[in-house]
Amino acid sequence: MRPLRAWLLRLRGVFRANRDGRFAEEIGAHLEMHVRDLIESGLSPDEARRQAIMKLGGVESTRQACRDTEQLPWVENLLRDCRFTLRTLAKNPGFTVVALAALMLGTGASTAVFSVVESVLLRPLPYTDPDRLVWIHDGLTQGDKSGWSACMEDFLLWQTRARSFARLAAFTGDHFALTGDGQAEELGGADVTARFFDTLGVRPLVGQTFAADADQPGRERTALISERLWRSRYAARSDILGRSIVLDGEPVAVIGVMPSSFRFVFPDADVWRILPLTPPTRRGPFILRGIARLRPGVTLGEVNAEMAGLAQGVERADPKRLERLRYPVVGLTEAIVGNVRTLLVALEVAVALVLLIAVFNVGNLLLARAAVREQEIAIRLSIGAGRKRLIQQLLTESIVLALAGGGIGVFLAFICTRFLRTNPPPGVPRLETLSVDGHVLLFTLLICILSGIAFGLVPAIGATRPNLSMVLQEGGRGGGEGLRRRRLRNIFVVAEIAIAVILLSGAGLLIRSFLLLGEVPIGFGARPDHLLTLQVAPSGDIYGQQQRLAIYWDAVIREVGSLPGVDSAALSIWLPPDHAAMSDSFEIQGKTPPDGGPVVPVPIVSDGYFRTLQIPLLRGRTFDGRDTPTSPPVTIISENLARRYFPGEDPVGKHLKHGGPQSDNPYMEIVGVVADVPYEGAGAPDEPVYYESSSQIPDRPMWLAVRTHGDPHRLIPAIRNRVAALDGNVPISHIGTMDESMYASVALPRFRSILMGAFALIALLLAAIGIYGVMTYSVLQRTQELAIRLALGATRGNVIGRVVGHGIFLALCGIAIGSVGALGFVRTLRSMLFHVSPGDPAIFAGVAFLLFAVALTASYIPALRAARKDPLRALRRE
């Protein structure tokens, strides 16, 4: 404590006004007493005074020693340097604005991206002891798809046999129709087993979580609801506990409310309903995902070994000889954020490069200024300023500059993160808690100080080591810029250009991918901006009966289809571009492998679906009135499926079985072939698709697609009314146009293209400023030389050529080095590219040309200015 107290006292001393008064008086008294004593011992007053001062060791140095002890000398120096810096910066507004802008962009981008990295990747998941939480995949690895869901049989097996888990739970995403107490509402959420909340270690806001045996068959169905739903629909009343609400037509007792801070996988979840562990009659459906808390001391390796053993047991016991069954276990954090890591790492690299280019840029500006200030510094050195002290002062300047730029940058980052929090790009999890927090600010402070030192140190060391007599003799003519300094500035510019090449190549590839995504054929002829899509979700026991459901759907199509302004209306469980529903395997006898064909989308569609979306029919027929629940089952396949499994033959009339060889489904007759439609988003690999008829297999919920003449938005109220008139308890949700869905489906590629493009643009701008600055400065330095050349008969063209040639040389060096670096950087982007190879020559050539043009322009302007100068006047001024 004692040293701290002393330190604080001294810090206070720095800011105290009348500092010297006390010592002046004390030393005065001391001298007076000493002098009197000396006089008493027989000295003359003058001699007494002389001796007293000598014995003291000098009045001024004593005072200084006291001052240094009273305060912290370095703090005082620092404050003085800061004041001096602010004065100098204010005196050079041009320099200050450019430097601050570069630093603001560099630190702002770094801060914003780091705050994303921090909240997505680094911040621990908001659950108890998140390091021990794991995610269990079911690894029936078929095709290349990963992240398969598990079935109830798997989960029960894990629950009874696995020893590694302290807690284990399963869940599956679900949608619920909430009816009975007000307007019907479609809610997102999940069905979860009893230990779900215990596993995560989260507590409810009100009430309680599920009892340990709440998922045993035969118990009352219970649920927890979200704070949002509790507040909006139930006015935050406490009597919600124990109350029965109707979910999908079935009463469920609400036992608790989860706070809005709780989020898990489904960001908009409003309901967590208990999932009863009903013993399954077969392996499937594969809709469950497992989460678990590891026992203390159990490692990921151990749990994976145990689960692999269990999977092998299942394989051996299965009569149909399942193959390749695995239960891979990964950390929960990895499972949730693993797939955005690449993107974030690439962005982190990109902003680091932007920051680096800003540092080079400011370093360059400082070098130019150091040359201007050479005289000032030389004078200070020659009148005895310590070199260390001078470097300290110059470094203070650069760090103050960095901090000021960083301060504005943080402000910029605040705006960016707020925007991202409210408009999160889909596919990037955990952005809802995005903020510029203490960690991020610390990070920014650190990079500011480091970059301040980085761009300040080289010029500072160089500036304080001048050849004194030479500089002073030159008398401020600024004739010969030091060779070393000139070389440094050239290196900086080359580095800037190289970095710009790297970033522009990355951005070019991502933007080109994004544009190519937009060119992917949508597969249907209807105008996307004239297609309205909405989800209709009839629930409850009534619609559990296939016949009633079929009648309801027919009525919906009839009612909506007959509205004025509607051309055609149809239903499908799956809509392009990516409103996904069921995927399944299939079997074509003699064509597919023994364990079935790949797992592919299986849209169940109404008769008018192909007509409504205007999907071309290539062969055979579409579904029509002939297809009923009792007629022989039929299917329509996509061109891709036909090409792959029926090359050179007519698939119409052949047969296909839903679900693969193990399933008990009947073979369906192929009645038609339609054009390919991408169902898993633009950019997904081309996949076979087979359609089934909703008249034969009525399903729910379904998407209603409505093709209109004019603006489809005008029809929304009328469609709502017609559907509500049929049954007011059926919720309608996700209303929008196909156009809007297509826009949203490429949001992530758009997001990363825009971001990378913005970084590249900043880099290009900074590099341009860098080249321009260096060329302008070097022309200024060579005014005399160029003027003599002109006077001696060189043409303007010669002069321009000399200057521009220098700029081009630097640009070519930068482009060459940058291209090598870019080849490394774009490798990290590989997984984000679509139909573009990382080494795309067009992109690289374009980037090189762009930078070449920029360098040419940036050096031509100062060259032209130099050539236009009247040589006589230029010489006379010297």
Added chain:
Amino acid sequence: MANESDVWQGTLALMILRTLETMGPLHGYGIARRIEQICQGQLIVLYGTIYPALLRLEQDGYIVSEWGNSENNRRARYYKITRAGRRQVRREAQRWEKATAILAHFLPPGKEIS
């Protein structure tokens, strides 16, 4: 030991504290004179070094100071040792005793040290 003033610096604080402990409140000049007297001319004290040392002791809380009147009615700053200061004297004294005792083993009396 190349620089004799180092020893001096390190021990000055203890000398001041010890002087204030035995003599009671004193001003800077008085402390300096008293130390010189006790050292009997073996140490040359630059009086100016006393003041930063006093300031540091005050910051450490070992002494307190206030303005008072000297014998000749001249305003002077008087320093007084605190309880913490007395404890510090004990601690430092023990350290010195221990150090000299250890060194005594290496420097037997009567033997020439080259």
